Amino acid sequence: MNDIGESAKKKAKRPSAERTAQRDPERTRAAILEAATREFAENGMGGARVDSIAERAGTNKRMLYHYFGDKEQLYLRVLEEAYISIRTAERALNIGTRSPEEGIGELALFTWRYFLQHPEFLSLLGTENLHRARWLRQSVRLKELHSHLIGELSQVLEEGKKAGVFIETADPLHVYLTIASLGYFYLSNQYTLSTIFGRDLITPANLDAWERHIVHVTLASIKR
Amino acid sequence: MNDIGESAKKKAKRPSAERTAQRDPERTRAAILEAATREFAENGMGGARVDSIAERAGTNKRMLYHYFGDKEQLYLRVLEEAYISIRTAERALNIGTRSPEEGIGELALFTWRYFLQHPEFLSLLGTENLHRARWLRQSVRLKELHSHLIGELSQVLEEGKKAGVFIETADPLHVYLTIASLGYFYLSNQYTLSTIFGRDLITPANLDAWERHIVHVTLASIKR
DNA sequence: CAAGCCGGTAACTAAACAGTTACTTGATGG
DNA sequence: CCATCAAGTAACTGTTTAGTTACCGGCTTG
The missing domain is CATH 1.10.10.60 (Homeodomain-like)
Known part of the structure; x- marks a missing residue:
């Protein structure tokens, strides 16, 4: 959860130091x-x-x-760590190694399941957007972090277009936003939605149905 | 913005009363x-x-x-008014009077444009969900308000299925959630998204492209 | 083994906050 | 023209909060 290498790095002077349990x-x-x-x-x-x-x-x-x-710097660190976690896990997917259709499907499944398992990430995004990205904008650590995703997605889409399975107008940012939208809204707004529609959205059966729905919608929107 | 009839109603005793400007x-x-x-x-x-x-x-x-x-009751009133506003405007659409395909397209357009023109509604939803619908659940005024939407949407989908233009598995709640997801996420998360992807999502050209994207995705996901 | 440093504790402070109370103003009806 | 009542003002109160300060104790190094 935290890089232990940091203490060793800054301590050339105190090489034998091992902390006690206390x-x-x-x-x-x-x-x-x-x-x-x-x-x-x-x-x-x-x-x-x-x-x-x-x-x-x-x-x-x-x-x-x-x-x-102070409180604000701590909050920014929390937000940065949250972004680093999802982008790191995403990178490990390597969506380019499968067929274009499978690749997009995998990304959709991964994103949905990551959101499902990390509700705190969705909350933090909501909070940060309430404040119009006031703290995220100050972050200097996050410039390079996200470009990889769009780059890889772009490659997969191009491959699919050449193979004739995807429509020519498919846009990488739009595809990612579609996947993220469908996962984010369902989960982050589950409480008001369940209340106003009188149906519990978070049962295993409903979660499973929505997972299939996300993959279906994403692919239906770009398939030729 | 407020019903002026209320004061007249409760004042049988003081019929001539007209308030001053002060x-x-x-x-x-x-x-x-x-x-x-x-x-x-x-x-x-x-x-x-x-x-x-x-x-x-x-x-x-x-x-x-x-x-x-107190503060909490005021907050609940604000939230209730926000829901009443969107559901009232939605009802006036009468999506059943057009062809099924046009009806769904109209609902998608309406929802997107309403979200775009009422950012405060999206914020309030975000806040309420952060608190797991703690206040909305206490509301007694909102039980009937939302069922109309799903009912009407259900009719339009049935009509489309009979006409052979929609797939049999199309579900009214899923269709509404799809439309709402695509609009909500793009707008409510515009600040972090614009920051991490280095692209201003809120320019007229980008808004227009996303509006077309929402209609495209929604229809692509239910068309036979 | 003593000096001092570092991880850790707890009590404190000034400001901000939700909610209250004592008061003022002005219109109305007897 | 005065008693009444509701709209509105402003100062106050007890509590909560972010941030600080004075202090403790054990490990490391000279």
């Missing part, structure tokens, strides 16, 4: 980050409480401010 | 509701400030608590 800076840091992820995801930026994060992490505010500066 | 309960009430809509949409439930709402409405907290009880 004092474990890396673990405390990781615990704060994880607790903050949950707190921000559940309550948003305005609703999140610094005291609550410290308590959840099994530590106190002093450590939180020591490691992360 | 004292205008209905207007104050409406101003608070509108100010609250903006404040909650911009800052969420946790970030919204009661003082700020009073100031935006050109009044003070005393009036706000007098008319709406």
